Amino acid sequence: MDYIRTEVPPKQAPATSCDYCGRPFAAQNRLNLHKGLAHYGVISASEKEAFKSELADEATELRTFRLKALGMLVILYFGLLLMYAIFA
Template identity: 50%
Template sequence: MSADTAEPWETVVTDTETFDCEYCGRPFAREQFLALHYGVDHPESIDDEQRAAYAAALEEEDAELRKFRLKALLALVVVYFGFLLLWAVVNLAF
């Protein structure tokens, strides 16, 4: 697939190092993404070392998602109580 017709997620910058899948040739920007790809798309073909890398990458991704969810919840609480205080100030002032 040429760079002109590639989807944005398939476009690879050629001056950076990529990690290519040994089974399908798909390039990845990070080794963690390659490990996740192996576990999701090629689980029957990977060896024990790749399976361990997949488990570690999956655990790291879960931790990052958990952190993101906590930050999103905190932001939601701050916005909610900000609007609540704004509503209280407006109603008490008039």
């Protein structure tokens, strides 16, 4: 996989980094996702479980975001429709 190069500023240390490729990450959950996507064949069983857990959490967050975005679009649509009905 091709990744965008990431660099850590000189005076800061990364929160964590990948044991397999050395890529730095700001949070442990992002590292778990990276290991599962890029190194699934070589990671341990506990790392696979962490990956599956993070993947499920991310799917839940994405579903919540989509529902909120849909709700906002519906409110915007009916708000504009109501304004058109009033002012036209």
